[in-house]
Amino acid sequence: MSDNRVWTLRSYPEGLDFASAIFLDRRAMPVPAEGQVTIAADWLSLDAGTRMWMTPRTDSYQPPIPLGSAVPGQVLGRVLESRAPGFAPGDLVRAFGQWADVSCVDPLTSGLTKLDASVTDPRLHLGPLGMNGWTALVGIEEVARTQPGETVLVSAAAGATGMLAAQIARVLGARVIGIAGGPKKCAFLIDELGLDAAIDHRDPDVEAAIARAAPDGINVYFENVGGPLLDAVLPNMAHYGRIAICGLMANYAQAQPGPQRFDQILARRLQVTGFFSPDFAHRGPELTARLRGWTDVGKLVTPFDETAGLEHVLSAYARLFTGANIGKVVVRVS
DSSP states (O other), X not given: OOEEEEEEEOSOOOTTOGGGTEEEEEEEOOOOOTTOEEXXXXXXXXXXXXXXXXXSOOSSSXXXXXXXXXXXXXXXXXXXXXXXXXXXXXXXXXXXEESBSEEEEXXXXXXXXXXXXXXXXXXXXXXXXXXHHHHHHXXXXXXXXXXXXXXXXXXXXXXXXXXXXXXXXXXXXXXXXXXXXXXXXXXXXXXTTOOSEEEETTSTTHHHHHHHHOTTOEEEEEESXXXXXXXXXXXXXXXXXXXXXXXXXXXXXXXXXXXXXXXXXXXXXXXXXXXXXXXXXXXXXXXXXXXHHHHHTTSSOOOEEEEEOXXXXXXXXXXXXXXXXXXXXXXXXX
């Protein structure tokens, strides 16, 4: 390749109109400076959290993406050229790079990691053996302190992190209810993942549906969505329940008012904790080892929603927000 295809953020998108804001440009092939590495992408990980970075909001955990710059995202691929110790051409690696054919990264700031090539499906390094898995495990086990016999509710339970959180809760001996959109996803949660119950968030009375599925209340809520769904959950929480806030998809495009049922946090003596994967990324090897053990014996299942071609990134990205995907959304670049 003589040039590099790069998705560039030219303006902040309105709603799901990504095509008017993000464009596929061609730039010179990057050359690594001292201490840098270039990576030829095999797959890109598409994650809903990056939507918050595509706004002018400055109150998030990550500053806005500067207009005119490449859209950042996790990359799985091979080292092309290395001017950093510990990495050599051909190494299978994962890093925060760019939506591009080739990313140029600094190992420390990008989280560049050399991966175990013995994993049969390399995409697993973007799902259960990567940040989705780490987030699910820490959120369920440490933040929410899930105990055997408790009732756990997971929103966006057919998504990349939610489905892992639900399965890990089952491994830990909990009764697990998943919330997802539509009969197909709800059937997947029960038939494929073995959850105890599934709730369609399109139900005209989600609050009542949760009450029927958990008449004794929810001990742990793993939150990925926020918005009106959180209001439906709060009155159904058991006293002294714990809410682990992993994501607030309803709030990513623009700030939304807080929960209208906020009083239930006091009335039910709830503990609400937000957490992000950068807080425990340094524990990656330890967390990955545990997740690999469960994955290898089939206790963690992750389907991949794969789109072929860098040029189709925007249509794949939109699937995260329209509910079209089941599992981890990735783009196969090469």
